[in-house]
Amino acid sequence: MSSSEISGVREPQPDPLKEYRFSEDAIAEMEEIATHYPERKAACLPTLWIAQREYGGYLTPPAIQEVADRLGLSFSEVEGVATFYTMYNLRKRGRHHLEVCTCLTCAVLGAYDIVHKLEHELGIHLGGTTSDGEFTLSEAECLDFCGAATVMQVGDKYFTQLTENNVMELIDQLRGSPDYTPAKLADAIVKIHVPLSSQTGGGSSKPEDLLLPAGPML
Numbered sequence: 001m002s003s004s005e006i007s008g009v010r011e012p013q014p015d016p017l018k019e020y021r022f023s024e025d026a027i028a029e030m031e032e033i034a035t036h037y038p039e040r041k042a043a044c045l046p047t048l049w050i051a052q053r054e055y056g057g058y059l060t061p062p063a064i065q066e067v068a069d070r071l072g073l074s075f076s077e078v079e080g081v082a083t084f085y086t087m088y089n090l091r092k093r094g095r096h097h098l099e100v101c102t103c104l105t106c107a108v109l110g111a112y113d114i115v116h117k118l119e120h121e122l123g124i125h126l127g128g129t130t131s132d133g134e135f136t137l138s139e140a141e142c143l144d145f146c147g148a149a150t151v152m153q154v155g156d157k158y159f160t161q162l163t164e165n166n167v168m169e170l171i172d173q174l175r176g177s178p179d180y181t182p183a184k185l186a187d188a189i190v191k192i193h194v195p196l197s198s199q200t201g202g203g204s205s206k207p208e209d210l211l212l213p214a215g216p217m218l
C-alpha cells in the first residue's frame with residue numbers, strides 16, 4: 001500500500017484518453033485558416049465553427065477541449081469565447097433550429113404571431129425542442145433581411161415573407177428535408193473562411209451562395 005493511499009490523498013491520475021473528432025479535412029481547414037492570423041490562437045472563432053460541425057451541431061466539453069488543444073489555448077479560454085457568442089450551440093438543438101427574427105420590422109409584420117403559431121403547433125415554448133428532436137424554436141436578433149420580413153433562419157438558409165398562415169407549410173416541408181441543419185450552418189460558415197482553392201469538404205463553393213433568402217417555401 002502506498003503512502004498516499006494510507007494518508008487518503010489521491011495521487012494525480014493521467015488524463016483520460018481524448019477522442020478527437022476532427023477529420024483530416026477538418027484539420028486541413030483549421031490549419032489553412034490559422035495561416036490567416038498572426039498567431040494560431042486567433043483562429044478560435046472559425047475553429048469553433050469547425051468543431052460545431054464535427055460534433056454534430058453543438059459544442060460539447062470535449063469539442064471545446066479539442067479546439068483548445070489544437071490551438072494551444074486553455075479550456076477556459078475557449079469556453080469563454082464559446083459562451084460569449086450566442087451563435088455557438090452549447091447544447092443539442094433540434095434537427096432544424098427555427099430562429100424567428102423578432103426585431104422591430106419583423107415584429108411589426110407579425111413575428112410573434114408566427115412564434116405563437118409554432119409554439120402551439122409544435123407543442124413547445126421558445127427555447128424548447130420537440131420530443132421527436134426535429135425542431136428547436138428560438139428568437140433571433142435582426143437577420144438583416146428586414147425588407148423581406150418576417151424572416152426565419154433555419155440552419156444555413158433564411159426563409160422570408162413568412163406569416164402565421166404559411167409557416168406550417170414550411171414546417172411540413174422541413175420535416176422531410178435532410179438540409180438546413182445546425183451542422184450545415186457551421187459548414188457554410190467554415191467554407192467562408194477557407195479560400196476556394198483549398199476547400200476540402202462538401203457544401204457551397206461560393207460565399208455568395210450562402211445564407212441567401214430562399215423565399216417563403218422550400
Ligand code: FES
Pocket residue numbers: 101102103104105106107141142143144145146147149150151
Ligand atoms: S427586423 Fe427581422 S430581418 Fe431585420
